[in-house]
Amino acid sequence: MRSDSLARAYSRLGWIGFWIQIAIGAIPLTLTVYGLVFGRSTGPGTRGGLVLIEYLTVAGLVILAFTTVWSYRYTRLARRIADPARRPPQSKVQRSAWIGVTASALGIFFSMLLMLFEVSQLLIHFLRAPQAGVPVIQTTGGAAASWVSAADMMSLMALIVSMFGEFTVLAFSLRLLFRTTVNSEEFPLAGAGG
Numbered sequence: 001m002r003s004d005s006l007a008r009a010y011s012r013l014g015w016i017g018f019w020i021q022i023a024i025g026a027i028p029l030t031l032t033v034y035g036l037v038f039g040r041s042t043g044p045g046t047r048g049g050l051v052l053i054e055y056l057t058v059a060g061l062v063i064l065a066f067t068t069v070w071s072y073r074y075t076r077l078a079r080r081i082a083d084p085a086r087r088p089p090q091s092k093v094q095r096s097a098w099i100g101v102t103a104s105a106l107g108i109f110f111s112m113l114l115m116l117f118e119v120s121q122l123l124i125h126f127l128r129a130p131q132a133g134v135p136v137i138q139t140t141g142g143a144a145a146s147w148v149s150a151a152d153m154m155s156l157m158a159l160i161v162s163m164f165g166e167f168t169v170l171a172f173s174l175r176l177l178f179r180t181t182v183n184s185e186e187f188p189l190a191g192a193g194g
Helices: 006-042 051-082 090-128 150-179
Strands: none
Touching: 006 051, 006 150, 051 090, 051 150, 090 150
16 A cells, blocks of 8 residues: 655645644734733733743744744655655654654743743732732732733733644644654655664
8 A cells, every 4th residue: 555645745734834823823923012012011010020921932932933934844845855856865854853843842831831920920919819809900008009901811812822833733743753654655665664
């Protein structure tokens, strides 16, 4: 039984991953830029003073951009795999899929870490509030006013959407990694360790 073409798999999943990340990546990018630009002008809400979260958010967006470019790179690699004269060795094809898996896993790790920080910050804020309910704006005697703003929710939404895109790319990269280990038109002895 002849396996499906590895080049077609790289091309198809590369393009799907690329366009999904372009569409999904625009949401967290827009929400993050909005939060960074307009969130600072609203004063000290729950997000005030945690620069680490901003740095981790930017790092997560950089990883999302890298995995988007890497998905596009899969489509270029598909062309090389399809051409017997330019076909890279199977080890390079597998390494490309491993890099995609690693980058996606790193993006998921950053998103999870950021969500942990954000939710912890919100939990601490809610625990400090009166237990009868959480007012939109809380002013207490001599203490500074604090509140939960829409920017807090936008940040969590951006992280969740970003992680969805990273999970998608991780699944595609794992599928491509698997495809490089089984027989294909381009590498007929892949399953035999050749």
